Structure formats: C-alpha cells, structure tokens
Amino acid sequence: MRLIPDTAVTRELGEEIVSILEGAVLPGGDCAACGRQLGDGAFRLSVYPQPTGGVLVTAVHATCGTSNLQHGGLLVVPPGTWTAAGAVITTVKATPSRTWWGGRREQLEETPIPLVIVSPSCDVFYLGRRDGRLITTVEQLLLEGYDRAGAIRFHAAAREDLTVSLDTDELTISPLFLDEYSVDVREGFADMLDVAGGLLLAITHEPIGALAAGEGRAAELERVTTSPHSAFAWIPAESIQKG
Numbered sequence: 507m508r509l510i511p512d513t514a515v516t517r518e519l520g521e522e523i524v525s526i527l528e529g530a531v532l533p534g535g536d537c538a539a540c541g542r543q544l545g546d547g548a549f550r551l552s553v554y555p556q557p558t559g560g561v562l563v564t565a566v567h568a569t570c571g572t573s574n575l576q577h578g579g580l581l582v583v584p585p586g587t588w589t590a591a592g593a594v595i596t597t598v599k600a601t602p603s604r605t606w607w608g609g610r611r612e613q614l615e616e617t618p619i620p621l622v623i624v625s626p627s628c629d630v631f632y633l634g635r636r637d638g639r640l641i642t643t644v645e646q647l648l649l650e651g652y653d654r655a656g657a658i659r660f661h662a663a664a665r666e667d668l669t670v671s672l673d674t675d676e677l678t679i680s681p682l683f684l685d686e687y688s689v690d691v692r693e694g695f696a697d698m699l700d701v702a703g704g705l706l707l708a709i710t711h712e713p714i715g716a717l718a719a720g721e722g723r724a725a726e727l728e729r730v731t732t733s734p735h736s737a738f739a740w741i742p743a744e745s746i747q748k749g
C-alpha cells in the first residue's frame with residue numbers, strides 16, 4: 507500500500523503521526539468514501555478536526571479522493587476495522603545455583619507465555635490532544651500506565667480498565683474506551699494460561715497483517731514487541747472470566 511503525500515495533512519498531523527498511520531493502515535481496512543476494502547493500492551488520509559481538540563483521520567482509496575463524513579451538520583463516522591492475533595513468547599528466568607561439587611551455574615527456566623496482539627484500527631483513527639500535541643491511541647494507553655516495550659511488567663496486578671473473558675475457543679478483551687477485540691484460541695490454551703499465570707496483551711499501531719494471517723510471524727512479532735508504538739498490559743489468569 508502506498509500513501510499519497512498531502513502537505514495539508516502532514517501540516518495538521520505532523521510527520522511522525524503520518525508515518526505511524528501510514529504503517530497502521532492495512533489492505534483489510536475499509537475506504538471511508540466508498541465503503542469497499544482498501545486493498546493493496548494507493549490511499550490518502552482525510553482529517554476531521556473534532557470539537558474536543560482531537561482529530562479523526564480516515565483512510566480512503568486515492569481514486570476516491572476524500573471521504574465526506576458530514577451529513578447535515580453531523581459527522582457520521584464509519585466503524586474502524588481492528589485486527590487481532592495470538593502468539594506465544596517465552597520468558598527466560600536465570601537462577602544462580604550451585605552444583606554438588608561447589609561450582610556455580612545458572613539454571614535457565616523457560617516459560618511460554620500467551621501473547622494477544624491487537625491493532626485497534628487499520629482505517630479510522632481518533633487522535634486525542636495532550637498539551638497541544640496530537641497523541642495516538644497507544645500513546646494514550648501509555649499515559650494511562652500501560653507498559654512500554656523493554657519495560658514490560660510480567661505478573662503485574664490486573665488493570666481495572668480491562669475486562670477479559672475466555673470461552674472454549676475464543677478470548678475477548680475489552681479495554682475501557684476502546685472496542686471489544688477477540689481472538690480464536692486453540693485447545694490447551696487454558697492450560698498454558700494457568701502455567702504462565704496469565705497472558706500479555708499488546709496494543710499496537712504496527713502492521714500485524716501477517717501475524718493475523720499466520721504467516722511471516724517472526725519479523726512482525728519482533729517489531730511489535732520492540733516498537734515504541736506498542737503498549738503492553740499483563741492480564742493475570744485469575745482476573746479472566748471463564749465462560
């Protein structure tokens with residue numbers, strides 16, 4: 507996909523946000539002008555300033571021009587398209603121990619941890635404003651105490667602004683003020699969850715198309731888990747509602 511540069515949009519959003527959104531827009535998203543899938547071709551961003559100071563940004567086919575969301579004084583916002591994927595990461599804990607002859611060695615304990623990755627939108631974006639600066643959904647979450655890559659607190663206490671439930675084959679995550687996201691889970695997921703003591707949630711603006719499709723996972727997984735545009739939260743197993 508290729509973003510058609512627009513100086514007015516760049517002036518309004520700033521180069522950094524344009525580049526984050528450029529990566530977050532995925533072919534599976536919908537064009538806000540014609541309603542059809544964006545696909546692989548060129549696209550533009552349309553910006554709508556909000557009375558609250560934030561802005562709404564939509565992706566449209568380059569050939570569709572701009573989206574027109576104004577209808578008789580009302581702004582009619584199409585629902586955003588989210589993507590979610592499941593993965594497993596491994597945490598390694600090194601414990602120093604002594605051998606029977608008195609030598610030192612490290613005992614490595616590896617624990618597989620379920621990771622749920624959510625891209626909150628790939629076509630409609632709401633950017634809030636904080637101290638005069640536009641902030642993305644992920645920045646908002648980081649301000650609310652979600653963890654940054656490199657500073658993830660595994661086994662942290664449950665967040666009160668996150669509701670998570672587990673069905674036989676589906677895990678549903680509802681962060682306050684955001685959408686409700688779900689991923690399919692395989693048999694044995696509940697057991698892995700019990701052994702790990704919980705799961706890690708990543709909300710990201712990085713593209714996760716391959717992860718969602720189950721291909722090319724390693725490269726995307728590495729990018730999501732190290733990106734400044736990802737926010738993480740530990741979800742303790744006992745805080746998950748079982749259906």
Ligand SMILES: [Zn+2]
Nearest residue numbers: 537540567570
């Ligand atoms: Zn279109």
